[in-house]
Amino acid sequence: MTVLFHTFQKIAQAYHNKTAIISDNKHYTYQALEQLSLQWSATLASLSSTPRVALLTEAPLNTAALSLAIAKLGTTCVPTNPQLTKEQLASGWQATDVSIVIYEQEFSAKVQQCMSLPSMESVQFINVEALIEQAKQGSSSIKSTEQNASDNKHTEHSSDQDDFIITLSSGSTGAPKPIALSQQSKLSRAQQSWQLYDINETDTVLCASPFFHSLGQRLFFVPLLKGCTLVHLKHFTPQRWLLAVENHKVSKVISVSSHLYALKDELLLNAKQLQSLKTIVTSSAPIDNHFKEQLFNAVGCDFHEMYGATEVATATNLYPKYAKEKHTSVGTPCPNVAIKILDEDKSELPCNSIGEIAVKSPLVFNGYYHKKQLTQSSFKDGYFLTGDLGKIAQDGFLTYVGRKKDIIISGGINIYPKDIETTIAKHQAVKEVAVIGVDDKFLGEVILAVCVAQFPAETDQQQAVKSLEKELRRVANKTLAPFQRPLKYYFEQSLPLTASGKTSKLLLREQYNSLDEDWSAPLRAMLFR
Amino acid sequence: MTAVIDQVEQFIIEYIEDNTTEDNISVSGSSNFVNEQLLDSFATLSMIMTLESEYAIKLTPMELADEKMRVVHALAEKVASKIAPQ
Numbered sequence: 001m002t003v004l005f006h007t008f009q010k011i012a013q014a015y016h017n018k019t020a021i022i023s024d025n026k027h028y029t030y031q032a033l034e035q036l037s038l039q040w041s042a043t044l045a046s047l048s049s050t051p052r053v054a055l056l057t058e059a060p061l062n063t064a065a066l067s068l069a070i071a072k073l074g075t076t077c078v079p080t081n082p083q084l085t086k087e088q089l090a091s092g093w094q095a096t097d098v099s100i101v102i103y104e105q106e107f108s109a110k111v112q113q114c115m116s117l118p119s120m121e122s123v124q125f126i127n128v129e130a131l132i133e134q135a136k137q138g139s140s141s142i143k144s145t146e147q148n149a150s151d152n153k154h155t156e157h158s159s160d161q162d163d164f165i166i167t168l169s170s171g172s173t174g175a176p177k178p179i180a181l182s183q184q185s186k187l188s189r190a191q192q193s194w195q196l197y198d199i200n201e202t203d204t205v206l207c208a209s210p211f212f213h214s215l216g217q218r219l220f221f222v223p224l225l226k227g228c229t230l231v232h233l234k235h236f237t238p239q240r241w242l243l244a245v246e247n248h249k250v251s252k253v254i255s256v257s258s259h260l261y262a263l264k265d266e267l268l269l270n271a272k273q274l275q276s277l278k279t280i281v282t283s284s285a286p287i288d289n290h291f292k293e294q295l296f297n298a299v300g301c302d303f304h305e306m307y308g309a310t311e312v313a314t315a316t317n318l319y320p321k322y323a324k325e326k327h328t329s330v331g332t333p334c335p336n337v338a339i340k341i342l343d344e345d346k347s348e349l350p351c352n353s354i355g356e357i358a359v360k361s362p363l364v365f366n367g368y369y370h371k372k373q374l375t376q377s378s379f380k381d382g383y384f385l386t387g388d389l390g391k392i393a394q395d396g397f398l399t400y401v402g403r404k405k406d407i408i409i410s411g412g413i414n415i416y417p418k419d420i421e422t423t424i425a426k427h428q429a430v431k432e433v434a435v436i437g438v439d440d441k442f443l444g445e446v447i448l449a450v451c452v453a454q455f456p457a458e459t460d461q462q463q464a465v466k467s468l469e470k471e472l473r474r475v476a477n478k479t480l481a482p483f484q485r486p487l488k489y490y491f492e493q494s495l496p497l498t499a500s501g502k503t504s505k506l507l508l509r510e511q512y513n514s515l516d517e518d519w520s521a522p523l524r525a526m527l528f529r
Numbered sequence: 530m531t532a533v534i535d536q537v538e539q540f541i542i543e544y545i546e547d548n549t550t551e552d553n554i555s556v557s558g559s560s561n562f563v564n565e566q567l568l569d570s571f572a573t574l575s576m577i578m579t580l581e582s583e584y585a586i587k588l589t590p591m592e593l594a595d596e597k598m599r600v601v602h603a604l605a606e607k608v609a610s611k612i613a614p615q
Binding site: 410466469470476478483485520521522523525 | 544547548563568569570571572573574575577578579582583585588590591593594598599
């Protein structure tokens, strides 16, 4: 009934004195984590017979203990992004029938705002401090046998297929989608990662992603259900990342591409301090093969490429042995996973045609919570429609092309920003790049490249930017088709990010559309004066 | 000045040769790349942007609307006239 919790408990008992979590240089053992989760499950059970709990927590011990406590009760947990507005928070909690919100002190101002909303009247808000206090009182009054009886009352109707975690996806448009996953699915997904990346109890795993993001959840359960040590980074900076890896001898990393972008140069410069790293898993980060080879030679660290979605878990894996030969691919389907490429009418396309990636996986989600129609329309013959574009080669290797919505249509031609970003990102002075389409009355859209550049400190920055633009144009003219070449290059200090740490192209498009330029005026003047 | 014009002209010729969709063509100073359809719209726009960036100049739509600008040599003269003296 509570398969995830019981798996954890077995591990916690086997490794009770081992460090489970390291955060801000504090170490917490498996025993401490188990005890806290048991206490909190008893406290939550005393508050409600079927608590549905939203988490506004960042401290990893709180997050891990609470999610495990909820797993023990066989109920549902909704990790939430504290950066959302009060209306967004309330609408997410309402959509997932949250009855209790547990928050850390630093979010109390935000919670006060939420409490004032009429829709939140029946929701109970509990500060983590108060929970600790209640747990202390509760533990002295509840005997262990009574505790078990009380737990059984909560779990007898639940099954391992019931919703355990609901992730509110940060979709680029519209309301967030509540993606529901069972305990069994979370456990199977962890098992999949152990197998793919050869993770065992001797590993130390770094988590630099928030728990409200599915990658963050994965990076909690993958180590904690196996007996590994989880090193948690609350806020990512390249310096903190490097220190965490060096100080705690991190061996396995699964990273969002924006972090790897930021780390790119640092990894090679700090190769000596990073000798503990065995594997970095990336998700279509535009890091070229030459760089991977350099890193392998300097650190002895493997790169795995993967492709996946919260709804279907990891769908493909590119083993390091294929990295050179298949450097544009995200690999072949994982065991028991099937992938098809579909056209606009949802019919299967032949090899090497670009279309929507559809995935059939035993690790599929339960559905979008209380959105039956949306769930049904997201599948075709048991295959989940990812909204991503890709193509499959004859030998089964998948290439990820981009988000369906990310396509730029200029002059009627479909243009995939990722191809252009990969070309630009190869330049050593380019730290990050996002290629976007902005509205143009003649061409429909035109291409802009927004770059974050990095020059040596003593360089004349203005001059350096001008030279860099010239160089990037030369590269584009040489390697990209005319319709793929950015019309303009812009240079920014940083790129806007979504809550989950991905570059927000939506914000970039808004920002550059607001310039309201007549982008194609020179062309029209020349051709159609 | 003539040397600069020659250099820009050569740059434009090479750009057209690299980007033309036509086979076996010979591009010269007198080639009219619009009328002879040597470049598609994207390649034309990209050429204007490349010239602006390469020579740190700005070509206004008004200037580009002059039909003469479709001829390699005239375009090279216009670009050269805008390059700041070294």
